[in-house]
Amino acid sequence: MxxxxxxxxxxxxxxxxxxxxxxxxxxxxxxxxLLAMPNTEIPAFDAQKGKLVVVMQSHDxxxxxxxxxxxxxxxxxxxxxxxxxxxxxxE
Numbered sequence: 001m002x003x004x005x006x007x008x009x010x011x012x013x014x015x016x017x018x019x020x021x022x023x024x025x026x027x028x029x030x031x032x033x034l035l036a037m038p039n040t041e042i043p044a045f046d047a048q049k050g051k052l053v054v055v056m057q058s059h060d061x062x063x064x065x066x067x068x069x070x071x072x073x074x075x076x077x078x079x080x081x082x083x084x085x086x087x088x089x090x091e
Contacts, residue, residue: 014064015057017084018071024050026076033074037067050078061087 022030027047034040039057054071058064072080 011059011089012061013057013059013088014061015055015084015086015088016064016068016082018052018054018056018068019081019083020052020054020071020077021079021081022050022052023076023078024048030074030076034071037070038063040067 020030020034024047027045027050031042031045031052034042034052034054037056041055042052043055044053045051056064056067058067068080068082071077
């Protein structure tokens with residue numbers, strides 16, 4: 001039986017905070033695409049300035065890296081800046 005890794009049973013857990021600069025005309029589609037990514041939230045945004053605060057979480061830093069890179073490829077995304085990263089280790 002293969003055990004599914006969840007937040008509760010993961011050895012490591014990573015959280016990162018991003019500032020995503022976007023084309024404001026594509027705000028809704030970009031938010032939808034970002035929220036389709038696992039464990040991703042948008043706790044704040046400024047529609048006029050075209051900026052989103054995005055929080056991503058994962059048990060694997062490689063998954064987070066892939067999601068950050070994928071967010072750069074969303075139509076209307078101008079820039080993605082990592083502003084915070086934390087790793088929690090459960091023993």
